[in-house]
Amino acid sequence: MRRLAIVLCALALLGAAHWYRQRPIGHVAGVLVAGEPLQTEPSSRATIRHGDFDLLPLADFDVEARVLSRHDYSFGTESVLSPTDFALGWGRMSDTAVIERLDVEQSARWYTYHWNGAPPIPLDEIVRSSANMHLIPGDAAVARGIAHVRVGEIVELRGRLVEARRSDGWHWVSSLRRDDTGAGACELVLVESVERR
Template sequence: MVFLSSLGVALWSHWKKAQLPAPAFYDQAQLAAPRQTPTTRQPFTVQAQGILYTIEPLYDYVLEAVVVSLHDSDVISDIYHFKDWQDFINIRDLCVVWGANVRTDAFRAMSYSNTTWTCWVGPRNAPAAQWFAWDQLSNNHLLSADPQVQRAIKSAVIGDQIRLTGQLARYSHGGGFQRGTSTTRTDQGNGACETVYVERFEIIRPANPGWHLVYRLSLVLLWGALLGLVVLFFVAPVRGLRG
């Protein structure tokens, strides 16, 4: 009973923790359009796992937005970043929305998913596509070689209101790999993603903290109950024979 109950709670809380909060949850004053300004920062190099990367800043960039989907570059299914490209500084992609998409609740009428390169967006119902502002969404390839910044980026979850500062940048390494960046929010399709070298990353408002806690606790209870079942499976027959 403990195992089944904790399994049910884990499944329910896993679904609930990924739900996007209502517009009133967010600080709308900090969800304006991204700020892109000319940069004075010169090209520089960073190193990660023995690879030397050249970063070419194009613009200083400030992004305040709500996370609607994400992709971790270090998952087993993503063979491109690590095996094919040796790209160890693009640690995560965040698909985000801001502005009227959040204020009018249009963002919750859409569905989102991320793959290695792309944020896929579609309407949950037919009218949703008419409300949604496509120039108030972006998929961001986030670069960092700073462990503290990396931890902050990796701590973000769906629904969080985040703020990042850094530079829109091109980057490359000596193995022949290179990637550019979009410099406008109005493009779509291949090449429309922003590549950002992140200097600072903050979570302004964490989404669904209660459900995230319930999910973690239910997993602990689930694994404990599973271990108990395994022990009973092997111990109980022995005790029965001895009786």
């Protein structure tokens, strides 16, 4: 019985430590990230081998944004390539006064938002100023950096928007627009560097 109590205490301490490291970061009201993501023609169109996947660069990509939500995945082909999604916001979608009036959720590789009454800002601005991004860590150091990012942090991700293919015919393609919604609207990002602000 005593051994069980020790194990349960250890598990509770580990859970508390994990929560503490991952707890959301709060900010006062105001736009934290004024700029928009920068997308340019790919500096190289050469296919990149990444484990069992071939990645075709579609665009070079640089985004600085507030992390509205994060979701980690461990099942399915997609999770092997991209174990983490960030829902990111910039412009007024980085403003605590706006975010507090939204219920942001992520599941099944989707990012959704809801509000009571009227939306805090026009819906088309919410769409243009936020996105769900499927993150492919470029290397082990980037994977560690992504793992430590907390909700509420300002991050800068640099890399490429890609199309991923596997020899069995499986494929996954990034959106190249910030104003789309629904299936296919998420960015698939090969992250080559991550900075936490």
